[in-house]
Amino acid sequence: MLLDRLRAILPGLAVLALLIAGLEAAVQAGMIRRVLMPPPSVIGATLFDLLASGEFVEPLMATLKLVFAGFAIGSLIGIVLGTAMGWWPAAFRLFEPLVELVRPVPKSALVPPLMLFLGIGFTMKVTSVALVVIFPVLLNTLQGVRGVDRVMLDAARTHGWGTAHTLWHLVLPAALPFVLAGMRISLGLALVLAVLAEMLAGEGGLGFLILDMQRSFLIRQMYAWLVILAVLGLALNGIFAALERRALHWQNRNA
Amino acid sequence: MRRITSGTWLVLGLFALWEASARLGWVDSPNWPPVTEVVAALIRDSITGELPLRVGGSLWRMFSGLLAGGLAGVVVGLAFALVPVTARLFGVVVEALRPIPVPAVIPPLVLFLGLDDPMKITVVALTVFFPVLTNTMQGVRAVEVEAIAMGRTFGIGPWRRAAFIVLPACLPYVLAGLRVALGLALVVTVVAEMIAGEQGVGNYLVVMQFAGRAPEMYATVLLLAALGYALNRAFVTLEKRAIHWWFAMGR
Numbered sequence A: 001m002l003l004d005r006l007r008a009i010l011p012g013l014a015v016l017a018l019l020i021a022g023l024e025a026a027v028q029a030g031m032i033r034r035v036l037m038p039p040p041s042v043i044g045a046t047l048f049d050l051l052a053s054g055e056f057v058e059p060l061m062a063t064l065k066l067v068f069a070g071f072a073i074g075s076l077i078g079i080v081l082g083t084a085m086g087w088w089p090a091a092f093r094l095f096e097p098l099v100e101l102v103r104p105v106p107k108s109a110l111v112p113p114l115m116l117f118l119g120i121g122f123t124m125k126v127t128s129v130a131l132v133v134i135f136p137v138l139l140n141t142l143q144g145v146r147g148v149d150r151v152m153l154d155a156a157r158t159h160g161w162g163t164a165h166t167l168w169h170l171v172l173p174a175a176l177p178f179v180l181a182g183m184r185i186s187l188g189l190a191l192v193l194a195v196l197a198e199m200l201a202g203e204g205g206l207g208f209l210i211l212d213m214q215r216s217f218l219i220r221q222m223y224a225w226l227v228i229l230a231v232l233g234l235a236l237n238g239i240f241a242a243l244e245r246r247a248l249h250w251q252n253r254n255a
Numbered sequence B: 001m002r003r004i005t006s007g008t009w010l011v012l013g014l015f016a017l018w019e020a021s022a023r024l025g026w027v028d029s030p031n032w033p034p035v036t037e038v039v040a041a042l043i044r045d046s047i048t049g050e051l052p053l054r055v056g057g058s059l060w061r062m063f064s065g066l067l068a069g070g071l072a073g074v075v076v077g078l079a080f081a082l083v084p085v086t087a088r089l090f091g092v093v094v095e096a097l098r099p100i101p102v103p104a105v106i107p108p109l110v111l112f113l114g115l116d117d118p119m120k121i122t123v124v125a126l127t128v129f130f131p132v133l134t135n136t137m138q139g140v141r142a143v144e145v146e147a148i149a150m151g152r153t154f155g156i157g158p159w160r161r162a163a164f165i166v167l168p169a170c171l172p173y174v175l176a177g178l179r180v181a182l183g184l185a186l187v188v189t190v191v192a193e194m195i196a197g198e199q200g201v202g203n204y205l206v207v208m209q210f211a212g213r214a215p216e217m218y219a220t221v222l223l224l225a226a227l228g229y230a231l232n233r234a235f236v237t238l239e240k241r242a243i244h245w246w247f248a249m250g251r
Helices: A002-028 A040-052 A057-087 A089-102 A107-118 A122-146 A150-158 A163-201 A205-215 A219-247 A249-254 B006-023 B035-048 B050-082 B084-097 B102-113 B117-142 B145-153 B158-195 B200-211 B214-242 B244-248
Strands: none
Touching (some): A002 A040, A057 A122, A089 A122, A089 B006, A089 B214, A107 A122, A107 B158, A163 A205, A163 A219, A163 B158, A205 B102, A219 A249, B006 B035, B035 B050, B035 B214, B050 B117, B050 B200, B050 B214, B102 B117, B102 B158, B117 B158, B145 B158
């Protein structure tokens, strides 16, 4: 099966390799200015140095920690609030206007005010990431909780399940596909906000390094760090997709 | 007219708490102006024309990027879905670019396109491209096989089939992708303006933050919230009008 997948993407990989080779040739031939776009082979060598010297570990870990912490906090708030709003109409009435008020704010615009209050440290960055994560998770959870089969809820009541038991053992598992879909959207946004917060705060992390390298005109290094960040994005998506498949294996079997 | 619910009271209560905490000195900080001062700043900057001018510039960049990225997304999506060879050849390249967080492409783009409109429009277009591409491909897959077969029976060529049968049929999916993209586009426009150059609302936010002018900064956030809300509302209305047949089918 892995072999089949590999065969399916082989032509695509070949095209990618060709494009990189073409870029290399174009730069070497002087068609693209070397100062702006170093040849891929040079970027590759820089990347290798970063990896071999272990220099990449600290910034990568800083960004990873930020994304994970913000993603976890935001997801938790989104799931709890979404479940409450989907389950108790009173909670929905109470929070709906507030949610509708904050939701359309482009979350990137909240970073400057947050910097005034929380400084430029970890707290500010985590809060920025968590804020952008909350809403997709919340809305999807709400939708999932409301979509739970009435017959199953009646059955739970017939069996004398209490509210907490019903929520934990019936509603949340049934809403899980929706919750996870929301979390997948949020994960991408979390990385965007993490990089932005790092750039604006100006200390540490992959986002800061990329901007800093450009401003110091260390162009090779800028591209090398960008590759590391892209791989991080790819890895996070891949890991989440795998976890999602595992968590929802029952759904695929029934479908 | 909507009834005033507990939620409306909560929002009003929070605003009142904000005002009181600043006026009565519960939170004593130059970063915490009363909400009335924020509204005053909003009105002041609107009258001087500073904010409307900057918002106008941001909106122009956002819509240019939305148009460019949306068109590219639809065209590539149609190609990938209708001509599988293209997807096999270029799918990997697209998937390799997709996971790069947008703010990170700004520094390299600055090198090539500078700090102004071309760079920012490109960043927005890049953001918009991916959701529209994904949705267009999904939409094409959902087109009824009979519709395409009928077109073929009537001797309609592949180009015209793509334009007059497939595209209208997958329009609801394209529009759903565009709606997602619209929200992202506003976020990214602000991001690009914050990181590079001296244009637009994003830059205004950062300048006000550095200048320590909190009322102006919050006023800008409020304005952006209203803008985000209005854009989404307007889009949903246009969407309903454009694909009323889709909703009429009860989907």
